Amino acid sequence: MQPDGIGKLHWFKSSHSGGSSSECVEMATLEGSCGVAVRDSKNPNGGVLTFTVEAWTAFLGDVQGGRLH
Secondary structure (H helix, E strand, C coil), X not given: CCCCCXXXXXXXXXXXXXXXXXXXXXXXECHHHCEEEEEECXXXXXXXXXXXXXXXXXXXXHHHCCCCC
């Protein structure tokens, strides 16, 4: 079951998602820009991960910096 309000979010796919659409992640900005929600586009009614702005920014920095393997 998804948290309240998650189904009402405007979901979009990353511009870096694969063209085959079999490996896509979707994200949405949480109300009040307090964070982001992330889900598997193949299973939109499945689990949703939520992150604070600070945690998401740190994650993106680690990805862009090549620190995640």
